[in-house]
Every structure is written in C-alpha cells, then in structure tokens.
Amino acid sequence: MKFCSECGVRLPGRTSGPWPRVACERCGAVFYLSPRLAAACIAYRDDRVLLCRRAVDPGYGMWSLPGGFVEKGESVASGAAREFLEEAGVVVEIARPYALFRVARGHQMHVVYLAKLLDTAFRPGAESLEAALFDESGVPWNHLAFASTREALRRYFGDRRRGVFGFLYAEIMPFAPAVQGDWANA
Ligand SMILES: [Zn+2]
CATH class of the missing domain: 2.20.70 (Ubiquitin Ligase Nedd4; Chain: W;)
Structure with a gap:
C-alpha cells in the first residue's frame, strides 16, 4: 500500500x-x-468428486477444486457456489463446511465445503481447461495445483471410507508437511 x-x-x-x-x-x-479468504467445494456424486484443470496461473494446467476468492458483500458459502458455477458450469448444493486451511505463503485462508453435485452436465468455464469426475484412485494426486486441495481430498476420501466426516483445520507452510488439527466429528 x-x-x-x-x-x-x-x-x-x-x-x-x-x-x-x-x-x-x-x-x-x-x-x-488480513489474509485473503478463498472458498472451494468438494462436489461429490456417488464415489467421485469434481475437479477442474486450471486455465490460469497459479497452477496453469494443474487440477484443483473449483473455488476462488470470496467477494466483498457475499457469504462464504455463496462465494464457493458462485466460483463453482463459474469454473464448472453447474449449480451445486452446499452441504456443510468441511475444512479450513491457513496457507502461509500467499497470505490466504481457504474454506472448503462439502457439496452435492446435482447435475453432471458440467462444462469448464473460462478459467478451466477441463472439468472431470474422479474417484479416489483416479485423482491426479501428482498434478494438483494446491496443497489445500490435496489435504482436503485426502481427508475426504478417508472420511468417506470410514463413513464419518469431521472438520479439518490445517496450516500449510512452505517446505513443510501440513500441520493438522481435527475437531469433533459431526
Ligand atoms: Zn489518511
């Protein structure tokens, strides 16, 4: 400034x-x-989740959860749903908050919601090269744009196997493994 x-x-x-x-x-x-706030959705359909391949930097060509920065005056969930519509071309039904990340490099907080993918007629928006559904083994784990995406998906598929969904908080620091805390299961 x-x-x-x-x-x-x-x-x-x-x-x-x-x-x-x-x-x-x-x-x-x-x-x-203060940190900038971004919101994203793990939009699921049966055992698969929707990821977009980014057409913008950072992470051009890599996969991520559809999401982006929350705008002034909108709720965090509304921002997540709006970004999802912009990037994946379909409406999601937000279920609940699922994870919060402090991303030290970039000075950001990332909120991840669980959301139901009601419509599979998704199509990539202007900021996406493609959009696709992946089950756990199909996720391009080595081509994810952000550590928060990786940590959220890893936790999601683990919770799904156990049938118990908690709430994840993690600090993502440069050059270090994510430090995680876990709140009571809901
Ligand atoms: Zn002044």
Missing part, C-alpha cells in the same frame, strides 16, 4: 505495533493487512 485510501496522502510504510499494519499519519486510518 502506497497511498491512504481515506485521504490520499502517501503512506510512510511504517507499521504500528507487532503486526504489519499500515497507518496514515495524516488522518489516522489503519489498514489491516
């Missing part, structure tokens, strides 16, 4: 306190540099 969005003065670039906040010396506005 170079200029105050309240009064337009050039910001000094200093931080106040232990967290990286930028404050305007003229009008006192404080800018909270």
Whole structure:
C-alpha cells in the first residue's frame, strides 16, 4: 500500500505495533493487512468428486477444486457456489463446511465445503481447461495445483471410507508437511 485510501496522502510504510499494519499519519486510518479468504467445494456424486484443470496461473494446467476468492458483500458459502458455477458450469448444493486451511505463503485462508453435485452436465468455464469426475484412485494426486486441495481430498476420501466426516483445520507452510488439527466429528 502506497497511498491512504481515506485521504490520499502517501503512506510512510511504517507499521504500528507487532503486526504489519499500515497507518496514515495524516488522518489516522489503519489498514489491516488480513489474509485473503478463498472458498472451494468438494462436489461429490456417488464415489467421485469434481475437479477442474486450471486455465490460469497459479497452477496453469494443474487440477484443483473449483473455488476462488470470496467477494466483498457475499457469504462464504455463496462465494464457493458462485466460483463453482463459474469454473464448472453447474449449480451445486452446499452441504456443510468441511475444512479450513491457513496457507502461509500467499497470505490466504481457504474454506472448503462439502457439496452435492446435482447435475453432471458440467462444462469448464473460462478459467478451466477441463472439468472431470474422479474417484479416489483416479485423482491426479501428482498434478494438483494446491496443497489445500490435496489435504482436503485426502481427508475426504478417508472420511468417506470410514463413513464419518469431521472438520479439518490445517496450516500449510512452505517446505513443510501440513500441520493438522481435527475437531469433533459431526
Ligand atoms: Zn489518511
């Protein structure tokens, strides 16, 4: 941030306190540099889930759960459903929140919902090269764009085998295995 969005003065670039906040010396506005929030869906149909192959960077050509950044003014679930429609071309029925990831590199939080894929007439949107359904053994595990996708899918298929779905929280740090916590099973 170079200029105050309240009064337009050039910001000094200093931080106040232990967290990286930028404050305007003229009008006192404080800018909270919070993580960006992204939302995605594990959309399932029988034993398969829908993945899209990305037509955009980061991860061009790799597979991911359909998802993207939540826009100002929309609910997180609405953002997940909207992104799904944009990328996969069909409507999903959101079932429930399933996982939350802190993605340290990129300064993001990723929320993953479980969702029912009601319609298999999916088609890739402008940001996808293709969309397809995969069972566990068919998932392109070595060609997934994001660690959060890999961790969410690994947990999903494990939960599905056990017939018990919990809630996953994981911290994804660069160059380290994901650190996971698990909340009470629902
Ligand atoms: Zn200002």
